[in-house]
Amino acid sequence: MKKLLLASAATALVAGTAMAESHSGPVKIGIILGFTGPLESITPDMAGGAELAINEVNETGAFMGGTTIEAVRADSTCIDSAAATAAAERLVTNDGVAGIMGADCSGVTGAILQNVARANGVVMISPSATSPALSEAEDDGMFFRTAPSDARQGEIMSQVIMDRGISEVALTYTNNDYGKGLADSFQKAFEADGGSVTITAAHEDGKADYSAEVASLASAGGEVLVVAGYTDQGGKGIIQASLDSGAFDTFVLPDGMIGQQIVDDLGSGLDGSFGQLPGSDSEGTAIFQEMATGAGINPTGIYTGESYDAAALMILAMAKAGSTSASDYAGEIMDIANAPGEQILPGELGRALELIEAGEEIDYVGATAVEFIEPGESAGTFKEIEIKDGAIETVGFR
């Protein structure tokens, strides 16, 4: 066994040197996502989205006088705060990343924020952590997120449903901070608006069977079923089982549930279902979809667009500040994200850099219509969508 130890030590040494060599040179951006663990099925596309933005900038060569940007991936595991902290620590202290795109799950995001990002003064932009608690967390102005907090979406969803003349719904949510937070805020808003929620049933992601949840939801009844989950996790399982058993025909889908993949998987079953997701117009989304497909990334995966936007924002802020030091560019992120200025869509990062170079204001819109409010999170203009003939159609904005 001593051999094993020696061998690992030697490998560590070599690997360490390999990494240490690349200390100077390109600017690095860390991508910390749960490549293993419960969210492992969506993270590759998220990382792909972020890397798409990075590659786009590198191709223009317009970033800080031709400096290239390099993405360094690390595994947050989604569940293991200690491993995530260690991974982030490595990115910051060894790879010397200028910012972190991540993390994904709220738990590990909080741990990295408190133990690494704040401590070392590194900016984090999470594409997917939606827990309201993170809005309140101490962050020294270092934490941003391109996914909206659940609180606001709940209110919007309530209005969307009410405006369709529906007053009785059943509600199921994925049993994590995203689902629970969204379900809580929605239920509160909906009941305040005079609606009634017949049942609130949690579901666990990645479990074997959802018959029990569907049985209870069906028994409680309701005109539509609100599913606060993820497209490729329990949420899909619930919808599938509800459609199959004829429990519900119409579903209300918040951001985590909207993606072309689920529409394709479930066929005509989702026709007539509706929902809302952050976005002000569909232009950016469409462009992003095209770009992503070209790069071999599934563009409709959840948070793929948010990941692109997170990376793009970080890069543009660095360009604007002319510095890769967090203390310099953290303050620019809000500026970049919001009006006034020329609107920047996906694929226009080169132009954005030119505008910045020329000292002009820009308003980054990106794939998900980013708009930041204090304390550094997506304001959430939402677009209302409806699924018609197997396609996601935008029917209005809120």
Place this chain on the structure above:
Amino acid sequence: MTARGFLLYAGMALLIVLTGVFQGWNLALTILNMGLISAIMSLGVNLQWGFAGLFNVGVMGFVALGGLAAVLVAQPPVVEGWNAGGLRLLGALALGAAVLIAAVQVWKRKIGGQMRAMVMLALLIGGFFLFRAALDPAVNAIEAINPSLSGYLGGLGLPVIVAWPVGGLLAAGAAWIIGKAALGLRSDYLAIATLGIAEIVIAVLKNEDWLSRGVKNVVGLPRPVPYEVDLQRDAGFVEAAAGYGLDPVTASTLWVKILYSGLFAVVLIAILFLAQRALASPWGRMMRAIRDNEIAASAMGKNVTARHLQVFILGSAVCGIAGAMMTTLDGQLTPGSYQPLRFTFLVWVMVIVGGSGNNYGAVLGGFLIWWLWVMVEPLGLWAMELITSGMAADSWLRGHLTDSAAQMRLMTMGIILLAVLRFSPKGLMPER
């Protein structure tokens, strides 16, 4: 410790030092800190498995209970929550406990078989509805208060270090109940029962929002050490750091980690010392005698069940302490993140690889496996890049392999476990 042991420990220290030299001291200390906690968990499992041969696959549950203690002890109490329904809730819990105790008492009575079962069943079912009727309104009242930020009862507002022993006590209490019920089970039945109980503990933590905010997580737990940002603003500290030639950021992050290391090391050494004393004591010898031949030991008049219960509680308590320490280090409790693969099976790998029955081995296993758990990721990526370096940059296989590098982690753990079991079945540091 044997010469081999010293060599192995020196090797382990070397690994951490090399990590520090090549990858940065911050990372090395991060690994060391969690290594210390892992070592404690590993010690706890070793008490049960190495000393007594109890196959506990519910480590995750005890670690999580320790984490709960950190919230219950260190968070400030939520006064509105208590006013809204705190006492009613405690009353309901007391009622629930009373029903259970009554049911157990009925079961112990020697009244006619059918009758006894019927009475117990009626008591349990009736009691359950009463309990729900008392509990639900209280819970609703508490959870209604500002759910996105509190919606729970909070804790006692004590220093977080107090949570460590409390975490141990909480886990011990749970272990007592579980042990009373399940330790009579044979072999694999005990294993699966503990696995199931751990899942139940996690289900409670996830869904009882009034207790620990459930999946909404408790973040920003108080720390036993200063915050880095405060240190960076502290003129005295910045000056002292400059004296060592360090910039304030590096100095503060290192200093905080060193403080944690110190605290954790004290706990580890204390537990290790006690475990060593226990191992060498007549109690420890009797434990091992029971482990090696339960029938003979019970024939010699040893109360096997009672001894098993003792060691089960002790081991679980140690896991609970480690769980509380881990939650303190993370600064948050996230019940959704407890998964058996990470918090049960990985701890088992630590014990087996280190050397079951040998406390020093278990500690070594904790450090080594944790180091690998963190380092396999960059090493795996590096290895993949080496393997694929000959392939065309856009080849499908190359992309596939590089993308899969993160999956090396589990596979490596498995291969190491299998290799150790095959070639050094008693672990790196075998029991004498």
Place this chain on the structure above:
Amino acid sequence: MTDFLNAIVALSNFVLIPGAAYGAQLALGALGVTLIYGILRFSNFAHGDTMAFGTMATILVTWGLQSIGISFGFLPTALIALPIGIAITGLLLLGTDRAIYRFYRKQKAAPVVLVIVSIGVMFVMNGLVRFIIGVGDVNFADGARFVINAREFKEMTGLDEGLALRSTTLITLVTAAIAVALLFWFLNKTRTGKSMRAFSDNEDLALLSGINPERVVAVTWLIVAALATTAGVLYGLDKSFKAFTYFQLLLPIFAAAIVGGLGNPLGAIAGGFVIAFSEVLITYAWKKVLVYLMPENLEPSGLVQLLSTDYKFAVSFAILIIVLLFKPTGLFKGQSV
């Protein structure tokens, strides 16, 4: 009368049919676990990942078949691919046995050592599957989706409640029944099957009778490969394939095997259904059924739910523990080593 029929249909649609399908999937999985326990005498923690591997192999073959234009009419193509998937999984298991388990068998290692070894195998297989097919959700069901769907049923019968019967559910139940019947025929009627039971009953005496242990072990692994792959594929057809979910399946499968009594095939089947139905029934909101059955003035206003679905998963384990407290070796008197 209509009310009564409606209640029955609602109960069948949401509880009986889905519960039966899930129960059958768990039962097939638990049969594999219980066979390994009975004959090789350890709890195989790698079983969930064996199912994942078998399903993955079948999916790859299915894709191959689909790409050359072979399909199975209204039945899923995966059913043609299944035997090949089983063969590949069988080879993997035999290889694993040869490379890993046999060493410990020869040493007469304690059963718990084999359990720990299987945890190692679990880690490796876990990585292997993700390495080959990735971590994403794979939907490989083709063919017709429904035998009867809810809307058609309502139109046909004029009832308010629909009854849906998916083809995958039907396939699951039929295949599971065939697999179980084959297994029992094999164990009870064939020489090799009987020799396996003999080996499980009394290993030393089996040796004295001239039964070749290595052959028994090899046949066991092959049957386990068949059961695990079939269970995995049926599950995947009914829901979808994802590596992470298959690992999670291990827990209810173990619960099923234990509740039934380890080493007892009948127990495994019973256990599968006990776990599946307990998950559905204890968290079921009886409101709908009661509204149909009760006279108007007695209709419940609440959901009439014993426990919220949050605790669904805990329920199956609570049942497991309760069963063990009163019957320490499971409902059907399993073995213990």
Place this chain on the structure above:
Amino acid sequence: MAEPHLIGEAMTGGYGRGADILHGCTLSVDKGEIAVIVGPNGAGKSTAMKAVFGMLNLRSGSVRIGGEDITHLSPQDRVAKGMAFVPQTSNIFPSMTVEENLEMGAFLRRDDIRPTIEQVYDLFPILRDKRRQAAGELSGGQRQQVAVGRALMTQPSVLMLDEPTAGVSPIVMDELFDRIIEVARAGITILMVEQNARQALEIADTGYVLVQGANAYTGTGAELMADDEVRRTFLGG
């Protein structure tokens, strides 16, 4: 004199690498005869028989059956050579039916085993009635009958019984001994270890008294019964 059908000659050895238990012990039986091994507790009676069956490593000595040296064969191979062994405990397959137990006994045979099963049923008629019952549900004496029946299924030339009457009532014991005599009459050589030394010696053609793994007295059953020394020391007066 022709060599006896079964002979374990000057056997010395023990379990695994442990200390020797047998010290030059010799056992032999002629065809169709009954040999009984008796002796005090811990004398190595069962061990001696297991040595004949190949269940422990002999450091010296040999075992021959029908003149053929089988010292180095595994127990399974000795079964193929016509030896059958009935262990003292766990000698049946409890969850299998009586008939399946018998079938398993004949696992190595490829010919029609029906007639042999009928023979066993003729020998132990009660088993015919209970053929569909799980063997584990039978009474102690019936289980021993199943165990002996299972061993007979290979149509062995030698039947070895390790304390066949342990834990059965005296009436059942007499019955079992009668059956064993019947088996021997059919031409099968029998070697058995017995605690009930007196009754066993009554039916024995040859008796071996072992003390500390070595032959102490050898003779016909009647001779040993008549020997004062043997009687006083081992048969309780």
